[in-house]
Amino acid sequence: MWASLLAGLLLVCAAPAFAADDEDYSDLEAKDPATSIQRLYALCSSTDKGEKLYCFGYITAMVESMTAVGKEPLTREYGICPTAPVSATASVEAFKNWAQRHPKQGSLIRYSGVAWALQERWPCR
Numbered sequence: 001m002w003a004s005l006l007a008g009l010l011l012v013c014a015a016p017a018f019a020a021d022d023e024d025y026s027d028l029e030a031k032d033p034a035t036s037i038q039r040l041y042a043l044c045s046s047t048d049k050g051e052k053l054y055c056f057g058y059i060t061a062m063v064e065s066m067t068a069v070g071k072e073p074l075t076r077e078y079g080i081c082p083t084a085p086v087s088a089t090a091s092v093e094a095f096k097n098w099a100q101r102h103p104k105q106g107s108l109i110r111y112s113g114v115a116w117a118l119q120e121r122w123p124c125r
Helices: 002-013 037-045 049-071 088-101 110-121
Strands: none
Touching: 037 049, 037 088, 037 110, 049 088, 049 110, 088 110
């Protein structure tokens, strides 16, 4: 599982760190709408406890993976570099805020939006 998550992160991060609304990201288009940024945003905004738990779990896993990637000199630019532990609430808020500012990316695969949101909030400098 970790290998596929890391491979996905590297694919996403091969694109510019911050998604511009006018760029072509058709290669990151979600094949299944259930795996889109828009759907993850809906889950994160839901009042249903199960949906919220899924959201928090998904984003927390991305935070942990991207933090590990950010610690390695050869992959630092693909990760995140928080200066303190990142709470689940802070990471979900970072994603939701990013998704609200980038509605045109809503149909892209969810891990791309989470990666861009986390890199914007906790960049490696």
